[in-house]
Amino acid sequence: MSFTIRFIIILFLSATVIDTQSQNADQIFKAAGSPANPKVAISWNHYNDHGGITEICKKIAAAYPELAKLESIGKSFKGREMWCLTITDFKKGDPEHKPGIYIDGNIHSNEIQGSEFAMYTAWYLTETFKDTKFIQELLADKVFYIVPTINPDGRDSYFHEPNTASTPRSGVIPIDNDRDGMVNEDGYDDLDGDGEILLMRRKSNNGRLRVDPADPRRMIQVGPDEKGTYEMLGLEGKDNDGDGQVNEDGYTFEYDPNRDWGWGWQPNYIQNGAYKYPFSLPENRNVLNFVMKHPNIAAAQSYHNAGGMILRGPGGQEDVGTYNSQDVQVYDAIAKKGEELIPGYRYLVVHKDLYSAYGGELDWFYGGRGIYTYSNELWTPYLMFNKDATRDPQDNASYQFDRFLLFKDAFVDWHEYNHPQYGKIEIGGFKKNFGRAHPGFLLESDAHRNMAFTIYHCYHTPKLQVDTIIEKDLGDGLKEITAVISNQRIMPTHSSQDIKFNIERPDYISITGAKVIAGMIVDNPDLNIAREQKNNPATIEVSNIPGLDEVTVRWIVQGSGKYTITVDSKKGGLSTKSK
Amino acid sequence: MAKLTLVNGQTIISGQTNKAIDTIEGYGTKQLTWVIKGNGKVKLDVGSPSTGSKSIDISL
Numbered sequence: 001m002s003f004t005i006r007f008i009i010i011l012f013l014s015a016t017v018i019d020t021q022s023q024n025a026d027q028i029f030k031a032a033g034s035p036a037n038p039k040v041a042i043s044w045n046h047y048n049d050h051g052g053i054t055e056i057c058k059k060i061a062a063a064y065p066e067l068a069k070l071e072s073i074g075k076s077f078k079g080r081e082m083w084c085l086t087i088t089d090f091k092k093g094d095p096e097h098k099p100g101i102y103i104d105g106n107i108h109s110n111e112i113q114g115s116e117f118a119m120y121t122a123w124y125l126t127e128t129f130k131d132t133k134f135i136q137e138l139l140a141d142k143v144f145y146i147v148p149t150i151n152p153d154g155r156d157s158y159f160h161e162p163n164t165a166s167t168p169r170s171g172v173i174p175i176d177n178d179r180d181g182m183v184n185e186d187g188y189d190d191l192d193g194d195g196e197i198l199l200m201r202r203k204s205n206n207g208r209l210r211v212d213p214a215d216p217r218r219m220i221q222v223g224p225d226e227k228g229t230y231e232m233l234g235l236e237g238k239d240n241d242g243d244g245q246v247n248e249d250g251y252t253f254e255y256d257p258n259r260d261w262g263w264g265w266q267p268n269y270i271q272n273g274a275y276k277y278p279f280s281l282p283e284n285r286n287v288l289n290f291v292m293k294h295p296n297i298a299a300a301q302s303y304h305n306a307g308g309m310i311l312r313g314p315g316g317q318e319d320v321g322t323y324n325s326q327d328v329q330v331y332d333a334i335a336k337k338g339e340e341l342i343p344g345y346r347y348l349v350v351h352k353d354l355y356s357a358y359g360g361e362l363d364w365f366y367g368g369r370g371i372y373t374y375s376n377e378l379w380t381p382y383l384m385f386n387k388d389a390t391r392d393p394q395d396n397a398s399y400q401f402d403r404f405l406l407f408k409d410a411f412v413d414w415h416e417y418n419h420p421q422y423g424k425i426e427i428g429g430f431k432k433n434f435g436r437a438h439p440g441f442l443l444e445s446d447a448h449r450n451m452a453f454t455i456y457h458c459y460h461t462p463k464l465q466v467d468t469i470i471e472k473d474l475g476d477g478l479k480e481i482t483a484v485i486s487n488q489r490i491m492p493t494h495s496s497q498d499i500k501f502n503i504e505r506p507d508y509i510s511i512t513g514a515k516v517i518a519g520m521i522v523d524n525p526d527l528n529i530a531r532e533q534k535n536n537p538a539t540i541e542v543s544n545i546p547g548l549d550e551v552t553v554r555w556i557v558q559g560s561g562k563y564t565i566t567v568d569s570k571k572g573g574l575s576t577k578s579k
Numbered sequence: 580m581a582k583l584t585l586v587n588g589q590t591i592i593s594g595q596t597n598k599a600i601d602t603i604e605g606y607g608t609k610q611l612t613w614v615i616k617g618n619g620k621v622k623l624d625v626g627s628p629s630t631g632s633k634s635i636d637i638s639l
C-alpha cells in the first residue's frame with residue numbers, strides 16, 4: 001500500500017518537471033548568437049494575441065527588472081492596454097538621456113508578425129545581455145522603446161474572427177462604409193464555420209479558369225482558345241441585408257490607421273482611409289503622446305507586412321524636398337546595411353516605389369519629429385525557396401512550398417457548399433496564416449535578421465564624447481580652453497528636417513567650475529575663425545553635431561582650478577569630461 | 580573690407596585683423612565681433628571702392 005502511494009507521487013512530480021522544463025542547463029550546448037538557456041522560455045514559431053503579448057511582456061519585465069520596464073502608453077478604442085517595454089541598462093545612466101529607438105508593429109490588424117519581431121528584440125536583448133559584450137555596451141548607451149502592437153483591438157479581431165490573410169487592415173471603430181444608415185451589416189461570412197474566409201468558386205461552362213492537373217488545389221487561367229470549367233465568386237460571404245450586394249459593409253474595412261498621422265494629413269475624400277482629423281484614432285494619439293514625452297528618440301522602426309522591403313519616406317510626392325541630401329545619406333547608409341542583413345529585402349522609397357499616401361506614420365516620425373524612421377514590410381515569398389517568387393495566385397511557388405514544406409497545412413481543400421444566392425458552390429483556398437504571415441519555422445530567423453537591422457539603426461544614433469581639451473595660457477590670469485566634441489556614429493544630433501523646422505532645441509556644450517569671460521564656436525581651428533556667443537557664454541548652443549564628425553568650442557576663462565565640460569543633446573545624449 | 584589695428588600692444592583672441600564683407604544691403608548692417616585682450620584704444624577702418632571709407636577709434 002505505502003509503495004503504491006509513493007509510486008504515484010513520484011510519477012506526478014516527474015510529470016510536472018517535464019511540463020515546465022525540457023532540458024537541464026548542463027544538457028544544453030549553446031548555439032552561436034542565441035541565448036542558450038533563457039529565463040523566459042518562449043518559442044518563436046507561433047503568434048500571440050493581445051493576452052499572449054501581455055503575458056510575454058510581463059514575464060520579460062519580471063525576469064530582468066534591471067534591463068526591462070513595462071508600462072502602458074494608453075488604452076485602445078476597446079480598452080486594451082498598449083504595452084511598451086523600455087529596454088536599457090538601468091544601472092548605467094538615465095534612460096531619458098540616452099539616444100533611443102522606438103519600435104512598433106501591427107498598425108495594420110492583419111500585419112501581425114511585427115509584434116513578434118518587436119518582442120523578440122526585447123527578449124533577445126535581455127536574455128543575451130549577460131554573455132554578450134556588444135549588447136552590454138549597447139544598452140549602456142542606448143534605450144529601446146518597444147511597443148509590440150499599436151493596434152491590439154484589430155490584432156485580436158484578426159486572430160479570433162474569421163478572416164483572410166488581408167483582413168482586417170483597419171482598426172475596429174465602426175463605420176458605415178456604404179452609407180445606408182447601417183453599420184457593418186454585410187461583411188464576410190464564414191459559411192462553412194472553419195474560422196477562415198476563403199474563396200468561392202462555381203462550375204461554369206463559360207468560366208475562364210480550370211483546375212491545375214498537377215495540383216488540384218490550384219486554379220489556373222485558361223488561354224484565349226481554351227474553355228474553362230470554373231468561375232470565381234470572390235471571398236466567402238453572402239448578401240446579408242438583401243441589398244443585392246455581397247460583403248459590402250464589414251468591420252474589416254473601416255479606415256486605415258496609417259493615414260491618421262499629423263504630417264501632410266488629408267481628409268478621406270483626398271486620402272482614402274483617413275479617419276476624422278490627424279491623430280483622431282486613440283491608438284495613434286497614445287503613440288504621439290509617448291513620443292512627445294521622449295525627445296531622446298532619435299530612430300524609429302515600424303513593422304508591416306508584406307513584400308520584403310525596408311521603406312523610408314516620403315510617402316507623398318510633395319515631401320520629396322523635405323528629405324535633403326544629408327538625411328538621405330544617413331537613410332541610405334543604414335538601409336543598405338539592412339539589405340545585407342536581411343536577404344530578400346529591398347530598400348525602397350514609399351512614394352516613388354510603392355504609392356503616394358498622406359498621413360502615414362513614418363512621415364510623421366520624420367517630418368514632424370525629425371526622427372530617422374523605416375517601415376519594414378515583413379515576409380517575402382523569396383524566403384520560401386530562397387529565390388525570387390511572387391504572391392500572385394498564378395505563381396505555383398506557394399503551392400509547392402505548402403505541399404513540400406508545410407505538408408498542406410496552409411490550405412483548406414475545396415469542398416461543396418449550398419449558397420443561398422449562388423446555389424451549389426465550392427469553398428477553399430489558403431488559410432489566413434499564409435501568404436502574409438511567416439510560416440512558423442521561418443519566423444524566428446527573420447525576426448532575428450530584422451532585429452539585427454534595428455540594432456544597427458540604434459547603434460548609429462549619435463554617440464557624443466568630449467574628446468580633447470586644449471588649454472592655452474593667455475597671461476594675466478586668463479586661460480583659453482578649447483574643447484572638441486565628437487559624434488562617433490552615422491546619425492547627426494539633428495536631422496536636417498529637425499534643423500529646418502526647429503523641432504528640437506540646440507545641443508548645449510557647457511563649462512562649469514570656471515569664470516567664463518567669453519565663449520565661442522570655432523568654425524575653423526586652423527585659421528582661428530570663431531563665432532562668439534554673447535549671451536550666456538558658459539553654455540554654447542550648437543545647432544547640430546554632424547555624424548562621424550566633430551565641433552569645436554572655446555572659452556576664455558579667468559582663474560584656474562578644476563572644471564567640467566558637458567555636452568547635452570536631446571537626441572544625442574549626455575557626455576562629460578573634467579579637467 | 581574691415582581692418583582692425585591694435586594700437587596699444589593688445590592681442591586678438593578671436594576675430595581677424597582683416598575681414599572681407601561680401602555685401603551690405605541698402606539701409607542694412609553687418610555685425611563683426613572681436614575678442615581682444617588688453618586695454619586702451621584700437622582702430623577700425625571699414626571701406627569699399629564704391630562707398631569710400633570710414634575709420635573709428637574704439638576704447639576698450
Ligand SMILES: [Zn+2]
Binds near residue numbers: 108111304305
Ligand atoms: Zn501595413
